[in-house]
Amino acid sequence: MSDYLVRATALEGKLRAFACITTETVREITDRHGTLALASAALGRTLTMGSMMGVTLKGRETITLKISGDGPLGQITVTADSSGHVRGFVQNPHVELPPKDGIVFGDVEKLDVGAGVGQGFLYVIKDLGLKEPFVGSVPLYSGEIGEDFLLYFAQSEQIPSAVGLGVLMEKDQTVKAAGGFLIQLLPGVSDEDINYIEEQIKQFPHITSLLVQGLTPEDILRRLIPGEVDIKERIDIGHRCDCSRERFERGLLSLGPTEISSIIEEDKHAELVCHFCNEKYQFDEEQLKTLHEQSLQR
């Protein structure tokens, strides 16, 4: 099943919901960065939330999520757009910690994402094409990502929500399954319906175990939400970074002729790396000399 997300409503529009499978996307992005299991889980959960928050935007709007904790993983950064594209990275991709509470599920250890993230803040930055971006932030609740977003929605957006985010890792550090759901209650939902959803969530199996069994995002929403679920939209999810060789050329040019000629003298080449996607751009001596010429004419 390739990655996609569904956006749905229920309870006469008083509930909106998202669910997605992000296995391939998380696999590609964690492969690009060579993350070990703990970083893959933390980054994958944030990417999954990013994809769901991204599709609430319009047109060219973008959203950036920053999990800024004092734990060994360092900062996690994810950006997403309104068309299902996500990208992201984690500052320290090779951190390993003992499993949480020594818990092992089958042959899968429970990764201690909370300890990896530590204490700090969650930032949500929405670039809506206005002069200033919208920035919301809350202190991290547990560093487990899902709970931190729950607090964000409650405090910063005043929307009672239910969140499930999961990344299941294989023993060989590859991603077996990833996905998530987000249910948001708008004003007017009855206590009975709220109780029903709370009960469902309490007994709900971990989302990745359902994805491994072959359940679709649509199936997952139908199991969580009372009554008819109206699927409004299905959007493909995938990795995309907007970096390019031209962008890095402009970056080199902006250093000015003196700096460029010192790179030529000292290294005879330059390798520039995109933080977001880990793509490497090589510039050899000839190419640097051409850029040097151009920088002199500026």
Ligand SMILES: [Zn+2]
């Ligand atoms: Zn890139």
